[in-house]
Amino acid sequence: xxxxxxxxxxxxxxxxxxxxxxxxxxxxxxxxxxxxxxxxxxxxxxxxxxxxxxxxxxxxxxxxxxxxxxxxxxxxxxxxxxxxxxxxxxxxxxxxxxxxxxxxxxxxxxxxxxxxxx
Amino acid sequence: xxxxxxxxxxxxxxxxxxxxxxxxxxxxxxxxxxxxxxxxxxxxxxxxxxxxxxxxxxxxxxxxxxxxxxxxxxxxxxxxxxxxxxxxxxxxxxxxxxxxxxxxxxxxxxxx
Numbered sequence: 001x002x003x004x005x006x007x008x009x010x011x012x013x014x015x016x017x018x019x020x021x022x023x024x025x026x027x028x029x030x031x032x033x034x035x036x037x038x039x040x041x042x043x044x045x046x047x048x049x050x051x052x053x054x055x056x057x058x059x060x061x062x063x064x065x066x067x068x069x070x071x072x073x074x075x076x077x078x079x080x081x082x083x084x085x086x087x088x089x090x091x092x093x094x095x096x097x098x099x100x101x102x103x104x105x106x107x108x109x110x111x112x113x114x115x116x117x118x
Numbered sequence: 119x120x121x122x123x124x125x126x127x128x129x130x131x132x133x134x135x136x137x138x139x140x141x142x143x144x145x146x147x148x149x150x151x152x153x154x155x156x157x158x159x160x161x162x163x164x165x166x167x168x169x170x171x172x173x174x175x176x177x178x179x180x181x182x183x184x185x186x187x188x189x190x191x192x193x194x195x196x197x198x199x200x201x202x203x204x205x206x207x208x209x210x211x212x213x214x215x216x217x218x219x220x221x222x223x224x225x226x227x228x229x230x
Contacts, residue, residue, distance in 0.1 A: 032216055041225070042222065043222045044220050046217060093161050095162075095218075108164075109162040111160050112159075112160065114159075
């Protein structure tokens, strides 16, 4: 089945530094990937839609200059949290849609990245 | 807009108890409906889905039926196990949109 690999699974960084999170589709080509943020004991908040070869589409209220998304190939999307601050600490999850499956099919999610900014 | 309302938790049960998690939706058309499960420290896994009215999704002993008349997609399991402890998310997707809309999630804890 469709597999999405997300790395790293956890990262601790110092305030003011940048962190890159990778999301790879292992056995399919994902023209569209999604990045979510999940606060403790809360639901997933869609941050942006990542489109291969074009600019990401950000949801309202998400700072595009802070959360840089690059989808340079059909199997890789990256989320870079720039100049991270403690309030950016969260669980970040990516997902991807296998275009060979029906549009009514659910998406495949990565295992998530726990970011802690100290 | 399209949205999902999910039963608030947390829910704590004993092993072999019956589990129901309520989910209702609001949509302008006819969405596809999903239940995802998130085990501690992990991402989401698709548990089951239904794409049209009266469809029943099932997996690992869990079931949910797409009820158009009540706009509901309640999750049920007849006999839960400790390994079912997780957060469960109800979600919908419209055919003309790539986005998934999630409910708030329900934390389920099953005690031996």
